[in-house]
Amino acid sequence: MDFNKRIDDMKDELIKSTQEILKIRSVAEEPCGEGKPFGEGVALCLETALKISEELGFKTANIDGYAGYAELGEGDEYVAVLGHLDVVPEGDGWMYPPYGAEIHDGKIYARGTLDDKGPIMAALYALKAIKDSNVKLSKRVRIIFGTNEENGSTEIEHYLSKEKPPVAGFTPDADFPIIYAEKGITMFKVVKDINIKQSSNTKINYIKGGQRPNMVPDYCEAEVVSDNTASLESCAIEFANEKGYEFKTETRDDMLIIKCYGVSAHGSTPELGKNAVMQLLSFLGTLNIGKCDAADFINFFNKYVGMEIHGESFGVYLEDEPSGKLSFNVGAINITEDKASITLNLRYPVTYKYEDMMEPFNRRIEEIGLKVEDMIHQKPLYYPENHPLIKTLQKVYAEQTGQRATLLAIGGGTYAKEMPNIVAFGPIFPGKPNLDHQVNEYIEVDDLILNAKIYAHAIYELAK
Structure with a gap:
């Protein structure tokens, strides 16, 4: 069950898949036909994420262009990692092309590297490491690709009208260690x-x-x-x-x-x-x-x-x-x-x-x-410190980083407000800059890989 070694072995594949997703300008636009409720770019990004998921051997589903998922395992209940493929407009003043996904000094530069394409691809490859290890899970696992988080998360309502919610999970769209409170x-x-x-x-x-x-x-x-x-x-x-x-x-x-x-x-x-x-x-x-x-x-x-x-x-x-x-x-x-x-x-x-x-x-x-x-309007989110989901993620973070898993409150709103039974978990490590919505957004390659390792262990602990 050496998830970390498998992720190291897949490092180049993870980087390549992340770059492929980052090169698509997935800013929300007007609907442009069936299955494209948020425009051409967002639809193409979802299709690409599902194509990559299929190539990795996962069952996939596209839910009317509003969301999609890669799935592993059997069972009535499922654990979810929910991230988004849409991005805010790139703005001006970039050192490198905002959709070039170029690597400089160990950093991938592009709109969406941190928010949220890099982290959701790390979660996808985390699930691939679990798949390849052949460990037994008691629940299904879904990597859910959202498409409208930057404009109100309207796709989640559509998803929940078709699918039941997960019993536990997280969204890799904030900070480490763990977000237990989110402002209204x-x-x-x-x-x-x-x-x-x-x-x-x-x-x-x-x-x-x-x-x-x-x-x-x-x-x-x-x-x-x-x-x-x-x-x-x-x-x-x-x-x-x-x-x-x-x-x-x-x-x-x-x-x-x-x-x-x-x-x-x-x-x-x-x-x-x-x-x-x-x-x-x-x-x-x-x-x-x-x-x-x-x-x-x-x-x-x-x-x-x-x-x-x-x-x-x-x-x-x-x-x-x-x-x-x-x-x-x-x-x-x-x-x-x-x-x-x-x-x-x-x-x-x-x-x-x-x-x-x-x-x-x-x-x-x-x-x-x-x-x-x-x-x-989104109401505040506030989890008790002793909630089982919080305690599980604290354990994983401490084991994988050697650092204390303190609990954080944020002003940012994440999918945790829209999807029951999940909290925000990463991807930004303590002391690292928050570049969400800023020019020259980047993710360090080493952090992308460490994200995948943490997420692999978190998924396993929630679904074992």
């Missing part, structure tokens, strides 16, 4: 119809920036009309220099385009990024565009959000011992002549309720008549 998550828009128009000599034609609520935006731009663009440009550059922001400008006749560059990060860890939307709003708030709805909108967010990331001024700050402080991320903005919209990602501590956050939030936005639209 909301993603939504706050919008305002612009009825009172701008009437000053200085006018903002549009503001747009950011891509997803669960990403700290690394770019935002605004087009401003002015009767003195040279002065406006000088003010913008001076403001950026004083604040330590990065602005670039482009003049077109009486218009100035101001481009703000920040640093992307995961929406659960806004402290790791620099929010380009809020940086640019802080400058635009200094302009005199008259008494109008656009000015009210900009001033509201400068006053109650600014560069804060815990909701203090907004009145929604919450904190508890297991999971820490509420996180408040402005993910995207779109202001036109007729409508203003900001997309938010708020994550609240595990011992609080949705209402504890949203009731003061709604009172605050009433001040200027903002409305909430497109609300997505």
Whole structure:
């Protein structure tokens, strides 16, 4: 039962299969035919994962393009490893091609290496090591390939409408040692119809920036009309220099385009990024565009959000011992002549309720008549420390790493909130950078291999 030696023997195959998956741009798009509910790229990635699984000798199933799985063993109950093949957009500024899956200095660079293609391929090869060892299992094991985790995990509802849930398992989509608590998550828009128009000599034609609520935006731009663009440009550059922001400008006749560059990060860890939307709003708030709805909108967010990331001024700050402080991320903005919209990602501590956050939030936005639209909500997840699943994974992690398996609480939301009886387990080791949703995302080859070894033993302990 030497799973680790078998994984070492398959190292090159695991790397090759991981690279094959990483080269597919599996960003969610509009449906494009039967079996492709999230677009062509996601569908191709699922098909490729199932092809690799078949080549490794597993039974496979494609569940209407929403999910798929590789399966080993017999029995009524099954253990699952649930990971996702979809990725967030790659963004700009990569050292190496974001879908090249190139290896440099022992690291594979590509969007999805950590989140979550590398880890789910490590789990697949972990199951291959178990298969090749011919050990006896009392339960079936499934490696489940999800396809919509970055956009609400809607595929899991479809999966559970066709299949029963696992009796135990994990998702390799967070941090080691073990995630026993996950904050409640909301993603939504706050919008305002612009009825009172701008009437000053200085006018903002549009503001747009950011891509997803669960990403700290690394770019935002605004087009401003002015009767003195040279002065406006000088003010913008001076403001950026004083604040330590990065602005670039482009003049077109009486218009100035101001481009703000920040640093992307995961929406659960806004402290790791620099929010380009809020940086640019802080400058635009200094302009005199008259008494109008656009000015009210900009001033509201400068006053109650600014560069804060815990909701203090907004009145929604919450904190508890297991999971820490509420996180408040402005993910995207779109202001036109007729409508203003900001997309938010708020994550609240595990011992609080949705209402504890949203009731003061709604009172605050009433001040200027903002409305909430497109609300997505996931309740917190909180496992007891002595739960059998937690204890089993602690044992495996300690044995395979020689390190103490402490329990962690995170702001990130994983499949553990959507699929019963699983927790988040890896792939990021203590002390290693969390590069989810950032440019130059990579996984160290050695960590990929160690992931596979840990996952092999974890699967065996849960299914033996």
